[in-house]
Amino acid sequence: MSLRSPRAATLAAMLQREDIENAVELQTRSYALLRWLAQAVQRGVIGFDAAHAYARDPAAAEAWTQRHRSELPPDALPPQHDTAGFFRLFVGYLDDGHRLVREPGQRLYSPGAHCFCEMCSWFINGPSLRSRPLTAGDQRRADRQMRTSLDELALDCGRLLDEDQVGALMRQPELREAAALYAYAETLLRRLRGGGCETGVPTALWRRFAWTAQGAPKRKFRLHAGAVMAAQALLVERLDALPAPG
Incomplete structure (x- = not known):
């Protein structure tokens, strides 16, 4: 429609x-x-x-x-x-989170994590800032936020997505990462302006584009406005390419 x-x-x-x-x-x-x-x-x-x-x-x-x-x-x-x-x-x-x-206790440290033998490693204080593991609830809330953000963007592009279309878009790895980045940016703006967000959502979204598929932070990753705008452009392009309903 x-x-x-x-x-x-x-x-x-x-x-x-x-x-x-x-x-x-x-x-x-x-x-x-x-x-x-x-x-x-x-x-x-x-x-x-x-x-x-x-x-x-x-x-x-x-x-x-x-x-x-x-x-x-x-x-x-x-x-x-x-x-x-x-x-x-x-x-x-x-x-x-x-x-x-x-x-924080102590942890074994090796420069560049190259070797943890007694000669090349030593104990240092553990980090005082930590993040808790994500829960299944955090992931569900992040999914819901991504769907909401995608629906709102689709409305701005003159489309009303049905559940099958949203699901199909979010199953594509490239679009899923773009949707997570777009939803994170929306959440960031909302928090900046004094609005709230559901617990765990920003962290869960962040790990969908700033972490690898193997569950580790991407080395030297930094968030840039250009990446957010590119994600938005990709989503708009794919939304515009959807077949007209009916």
Whole structure:
């Protein structure tokens, strides 16, 4: 069913590159601050309870960041144009499966993981920032978010997808990855603007494009606005190519 022209003048749900560039910058910076905070706990610079409180309260996090601005790395500082959005993302990580660990213990370390014999490896403190394993519920919620985002994009392209069409699109590996990236970007914008999201959804979506099929992070992966826009363009192209109903 065609609801309106595929190239209508107003495409309300289409992601705009400027918005995505801003969101990606804030996501990168806010996560860098969280990692720095976890490392500060590990070094004994900040107490665990204080760090946990900062990571939960936007106002406390902002006040603490302003007091210690000169000590923080430049890539972990909030930009002046959207401090509120930065701290919304920052405090959301602990609700999305990340956690600060009070006693991380130790782990065996080898430079480049090249050899773990007694000569080439040693024990170091484990990471104070960890993420919990994804559950089946997280995966179902991520699937639901992908379907919702795809439906909304289809409506913007003048189409109403039926269940079989959505399922067929999501079963194609290339489109599934693009749909996950598109849905993640939508979720990121929503969180940035003060909206919520279901627990585990951002992390589950992230692992569908930033991790390998074997379940490991892609080496040197970084999120870029260009990749998000390319994913949107691919989805629009495939939606436009669907046969007209009836």
